[in-house]
Amino acid sequence: xxxxxxxxxxxxxxxxxxxxxxxxxxxxxxxxxxxxxxxxxxxxxxxxxxxxxxxxxxxxxxxxxxxxxxxxxxxxxxxxxxxxxxxxxxxxxxxxxxxxxxxxxxxxxxxxxxxxxxxxxxxxxxxxxxxxxxxxxxxxxxxxxxxxxxxxxxxxxxxxxxxxxxxxxxxxxxxxxxxxxxxxxxxxxxxxxxxxxxxxxxxxxxxxxxxxxxxxxxxxxxxxxxxxxxxxxxxxxxxxxxxxxxxxxxxxxxxxxxxxxxxxxxxxxxxxxxxxxxxxxxxxxxxxxxxxxxxxxxxxxxxxxxxxxxxxxxxxxxxxxxxxxxxxxxxxxxxxxxxxxxxxxxxxxxxxxxxxxxxxxxxxxxxxxxxxxxxxxxxxxxxxxxxxxxxxxxxxxxxxxxxxxxxxxxxxxxxxxxxxxxxxxxxxxxxxxxxxxxxxxxxxxxxxxxxxxxxxxxxxxxxxxxxxxxxxxxxxxxxxxxxxxxxxxxxxxxxxxxxxxxxxxxxxxxxxxxxxxxxxxxx
Ligand SMILES: [Zn+2]
Numbered sequence: 001x002x003x004x005x006x007x008x009x010x011x012x013x014x015x016x017x018x019x020x021x022x023x024x025x026x027x028x029x030x031x032x033x034x035x036x037x038x039x040x041x042x043x044x045x046x047x048x049x050x051x052x053x054x055x056x057x058x059x060x061x062x063x064x065x066x067x068x069x070x071x072x073x074x075x076x077x078x079x080x081x082x083x084x085x086x087x088x089x090x091x092x093x094x095x096x097x098x099x100x101x102x103x104x105x106x107x108x109x110x111x112x113x114x115x116x117x118x119x120x121x122x123x124x125x126x127x128x129x130x131x132x133x134x135x136x137x138x139x140x141x142x143x144x145x146x147x148x149x150x151x152x153x154x155x156x157x158x159x160x161x162x163x164x165x166x167x168x169x170x171x172x173x174x175x176x177x178x179x180x181x182x183x184x185x186x187x188x189x190x191x192x193x194x195x196x197x198x199x200x201x202x203x204x205x206x207x208x209x210x211x212x213x214x215x216x217x218x219x220x221x222x223x224x225x226x227x228x229x230x231x232x233x234x235x236x237x238x239x240x241x242x243x244x245x246x247x248x249x250x251x252x253x254x255x256x257x258x259x260x261x262x263x264x265x266x267x268x269x270x271x272x273x274x275x276x277x278x279x280x281x282x283x284x285x286x287x288x289x290x291x292x293x294x295x296x297x298x299x300x301x302x303x304x305x306x307x308x309x310x311x312x313x314x315x316x317x318x319x320x321x322x323x324x325x326x327x328x329x330x331x332x333x334x335x336x337x338x339x340x341x342x343x344x345x346x347x348x349x350x351x352x353x354x355x356x357x358x359x360x361x362x363x364x365x366x367x368x369x370x371x372x373x374x375x376x377x378x379x380x381x382x383x384x385x386x387x388x389x390x391x392x393x394x395x396x397x398x399x400x401x402x403x404x405x406x407x408x409x410x411x412x413x414x415x416x417x418x419x420x421x422x423x424x425x426x427x428x429x430x431x432x433x434x435x436x437x438x439x440x441x442x443x444x445x446x447x448x449x450x451x452x453x454x455x456x457x458x459x460x461x462x463x464x465x466x467x468x469x470x471x472x473x474x475x476x477x478x479x480x481x482x483x484x485x486x487x488x489x490x491x492x493x494x495x496x497x498x499x500x501x502x503x504x505x506x507x508x509x510x511x512x513x514x515x516x517x518x519x520x521x522x523x
Contacts, residue, residue: 001101001155002088005125006081007108012073014057018080023052025076039342040068068342070263078111078255082118089118103155106139106272109262111255113293116147125156125195129169130176130514133484134280137467140187141279142253142291153191154184159221163207171209175514177221179482181228182516185235186469186480188244192232194225242471242478248302248452250290251279252309260310260343266367266389271308274431278307281441283484285449287459287468298323302452305331307428310339312354321357325421329448333428335389338365350393358416358427359397366390370433377403377414384440386414386430393429415444424448455479458497458521463489466511476500477521483511497521 030036033049042048047066049055058065058073089100099120104112106126116122124143128135144152157180160171184192200206201214213219253275261271282289282305290301298304298319306312306320324330337354340346349355350363368375370387377384379400392404392412399419404412414429432440453459455468458479462468465485471478483489493499493507499519511517 001103001123002085002092002119003102005103005105005108006085007077007110008105011109012058012077014059019057021080022057022073022076023055025079026055026072027052029072040066040072041342041344042066067263068344071259071343074109074259074262078109078259081110082114085115086118101153101155106142109259112146113255113295116150120150121190122146122150122152123155124152126154127156127158127162130173130486132276132280133465134283134467135276136180137183137283137484138276138279138291140183140189141289142293144187144189145290145292145296151190152188153193154189155191155193156195157192158209159194159211159219159225160209161207161220163209164205165207168207171220173486173514175224175512175516177224178227178231179484179514179516181224182231182235182480183467183469183482185232185239186244186471188239192228194221238478239471242473242476245454245470245472246300247286247288247290247454249282249286249305249449250292250296250298250301250303251282251305251307252294252296253291254294254309256294256311257309260339261308263343264310264339268388274308278305280484281437282449283467284438284464285441285446285453285462287453287455287462287470298328299326301328303329303331303448306336307332307334309336310343311341312337312352313341314353317353317357320425321420324423324425327422329424329426329452331426331428331445331448333391333426334430335391336427338363338391350391355393358395358418358425360393360395360416360427362394362412364392364412368430375430379403379415379440379444382439382443384436385433386436387433388431390414391429417444458493459491460494460507461492463491463511465489466491472523475523477523479519479521480516481509481511481518482516483513486513488512 026036030039033052037048058070085102092100101119101121101123102115103123103125104110104115105124122143124139126136126139128139159177161169163169181192194211196208196210198212199210199214199219200208209221210219211222211225258271294316304323320330337351340352346352349361350365351360355363367389368387370385375386375390377386392409392414395413395416397418398413399417400415403414404410416427418425455470459468466481466483466489469480481491488510490508490510493504493509495507499521502519509517
């Protein structure tokens, strides 16, 4: 394993070496200072540069640095980490021929696709807490899709609670660790590793749980480490005879989008928060889902969701168009396509090329807190309230007309639905407020997810917090259920599907919080 958690504790560096490298990086990317000035839009507040060596680093400043400058410095930083890894690999390969990996995580400023293209194994760490539904499985569903040719290993997680000198955290609830182990191995992970094995008596992480405490006793998660080992053995055996079946539904995850949210925060929420909440919403209607990087082939799926991807490149737009033309469903937004590559606002149509394709015009963007500001829209006769950063617009192609109920926004739209070729595209212009979220999804988006669910042959009604992974061979279908939530949940099976060896009352499978179950069916 190379190093430990690159870009975890220190993101941006401002040393003299980085200053020199930064100016070289800018020169390589823009070739002329005029091109940089043009792309960054420095013709404002006397920001124009005469020479690459004059370009500042985004250090502490009385107000805020130019958005394009901040964005490029973060990209430069991620690129530096990739180059550093490249160099380390070359040195190590001279000395040994063992496979090489690194432990990445969702929070770090890296270009994960580029990073792991060079490494032999995808390695990641996660300390997802139980209160965030889907916080753990988001990791499984992303890292197993990062590079399909490579094995995936969980290199660090806690047996119970994380912690260090400045932060105490509550233990995992009972069953949570077992659920993590169960799902990891069903998803095909090669390794599930604890940090640390023995608790630290010195250093900074003394309050961090372990398999064995610093004084040599069993720590809180010990029993589940044992249960998990037995479970792992059983699943490994089954995995050798079955193949993991992917969901038809995918959501696009982007390191570029994450960088944007670390700069344009609006003083509000992070990409990871927004993304995890959205991911958990999809899981209410889809048994499972694939979290895919931007370079993934869309034609492996039936429905693709692309929220929070502020910059939609021409290449990405072409992929979207081809997918929809040939019968796919794409759900865009909130906050998709509203910024340029340089984190500037579009000067042509508020959504650039994407807006032109969708036939969107007169775009306005503003922030609303649903609890204090009324921002209701009527969609096909149903009323919904939107919040956060709203994108409202006009469009002649929209199948949903006359949406706004607010006087000064009369006849403006926040949701677009349009048929294109054989398929369909939605643009959702805002986050739904708590009361509107479930009814909006149920009426507008859930039917597409349910229709394309990979387990629709067996599942009649999926519970709202249960994830269902599927593996199969020529003879059998294995469904692996896990309740990710902290209240009971249940799944209803189709009347004609009877599992082997298990008797269910009224075809109903009940799961307590974090409970895991497996059902086997004949094909
Ligand atoms: Zn430095």
